[in-house]
Amino acid sequence: MTLRQVFKSWIDHYFSDEEAVILLVVLVLGFTALILFGRMLAPFLTALVFAFLLQGGVNALVRRGMPHLLAVIVIFLGFLGVLLTLAFILMPLIWNQLVGLVQETPRMFASGQQLIDDLQERYPHLVTPDQVQEWIGVAGREMTQFGQRALTLSLASLGNVLALIIYLVLVPILVFFLLKDREQLVAFTLSLLPQKRILMTRIWNEMDAQIANYVRGKFIEIIIVGTVAFFTFAFFGLPYSALLGVVVGFSVLVPYIGAAVATLPVAAVAGFHFGPTHDFLYVLIAYGVLQALDGNVLAPVLFSETNNIHPVSIIVAVLFFGGIWGFWGVFFAIPLATLLKALVYAWPRGIHKQHDKKAVESLGEE
Structure with missing residues (x-):
């Protein structure tokens, strides 16, 4: 061939x-x-x-x-x-x-x-x-x-x-x-698309709930993690608590990498302020507990409806879309990766197979 x-x-x-x-x-x-x-x-x-x-x-x-x-x-x-x-x-x-x-x-x-x-x-x-x-x-x-x-x-x-x-x-x-x-704008957008849009409708229905869950959940996660981090740092008397709280809050935008990167300024400020004392260790322990609760309790609750994507795919999506669109590319990296995953599984070749399977099952019932 x-x-x-x-x-x-x-x-x-x-x-x-x-x-x-x-x-x-x-x-x-x-x-x-x-x-x-x-x-x-x-x-x-x-x-x-x-x-x-x-x-x-x-x-x-x-x-x-x-x-x-x-x-x-x-x-x-x-x-x-x-x-x-x-x-x-x-x-x-x-x-x-x-x-x-x-x-x-x-x-x-x-x-x-x-x-x-x-x-x-x-x-x-x-x-x-x-x-x-x-x-x-x-x-x-x-x-x-x-x-x-x-x-x-x-x-x-x-x-x-x-x-x-x-x-x-x-x-x-x-x-x-x-x-x-909203209704008029949606109707106008749909009027620009072809009349036959079964595949587009199917993909959108699959993505709509997931995108809504992700966007709202991510904003809630940023607010909760940033606020808790601010009050935690302020409780220990750490300077620049508001600035560090914002850094920790926005670190949840980049899974896995963000938590590691946010650790550096927190550890640096705590180390220079407290020195090698018990307070420095307490700040790091509290920060570690916060990250553990975010990763194992808060994030699973907020994103329970989102499709699971392999960590390698998430990191690649963050690097690729973040390099193209900056902040918003990082923010929407996971929904865009989910969209690509939905496109792969919903492409017409899959639809034809499902139609063939349904046709065989209907013939068997007859």
């Missing part, structure tokens, strides 16, 4: 169905538009995520007899209150702690250098002076690069103030209209 025949056989096997070809074109056009115009459409995509997140609350109020418009207004006002609280209370606190941490860095660096000198004096055969100088040089270079990146970020943020204001104005407006006119 020639290469051309093999390729033709593969095309006939997977793309003999007309709807499969249409679905492939829709997927290619959709991903291409996101890759090319994702940054321009970022406010709309952000509003779409928030609207999807808040739709469950609107539906709950409507089921209790509240008119749709009034339910939208109530949920939107709650969302607006949370957004303003984050913008004018939490964000300034986190920014002040970040500035304080950057200003405290030279002292931490000096303490670390003193710790290395003490290790060299206690264990001269284990830690040589050349190793000490090498570690100090590496740390100095890293601190210099960190300072340069922080300065660049600060200068760049001055130009992004307008963009932040645009987000704070545009996103709430878009969220309100996406909630208010």
Whole structure:
């Protein structure tokens, strides 16, 4: 069999169905538009995520007899209150702690250098002076690069103030209209698709509940883990508790890797603040208990309806989609991986087999 025949056989096997070809074109056009115009459409995509997140609350109020418009207004006002609280209370606190941490860095660096000198004096055969100088040089270079990146970020943020204001104005407006006119927007989107969309409907029905469960569950997980981490660090008197709480909360976006990465700043701040004392050990134990409860209790409860995906697939999806779309790519890595898994299992070749099986069973019953 020639290469051309093999390729033709593969095309006939997977793309003999007309709807499969249409679905492939829709997927290619959709991903291409996101890759090319994702940054321009970022406010709309952000509003779409928030609207999807808040739709469950609107539906709950409507089921209790509240008119749709009034339910939208109530949920939107709650969302607006949370957004303003984050913008004018939490964000300034986190920014002040970040500035304080950057200003405290030279002292931490000096303490670390003193710790290395003490290790060299206690264990001269284990830690040589050349190793000490090498570690100090590496740390100095890293601190210099960190300072340069922080300065660049600060200068760049001055130009992004307008963009932040645009987000704070545009996103709430878009969220309100996406909630208010959801039925009209969905009907318009469906009118752009082909009349025959059995495969698309099947895949969407499989993905809808899972995406809703994941998005809402992930937001709840971020809030719970970040809040518990903040109060835990504040209880032990750890400085920069709000900043570390935000870091730990957002670390749940990246399974397995996020928890390991968030451990470094927590351990560094606790180590430099408490030194090699029992308090340092207590902070690490409390942080380990928090991560264990999140991974073994909270996450299974929140994501009980989500398809299980192999950890290797999750890490690959995070690396791939995060490299393309940044934060939102990391956030939606698992739903996108689930979508690809659903596409593989629901492709027309599987539908034909199910139809053949049903036909055989019906003939047997006759």
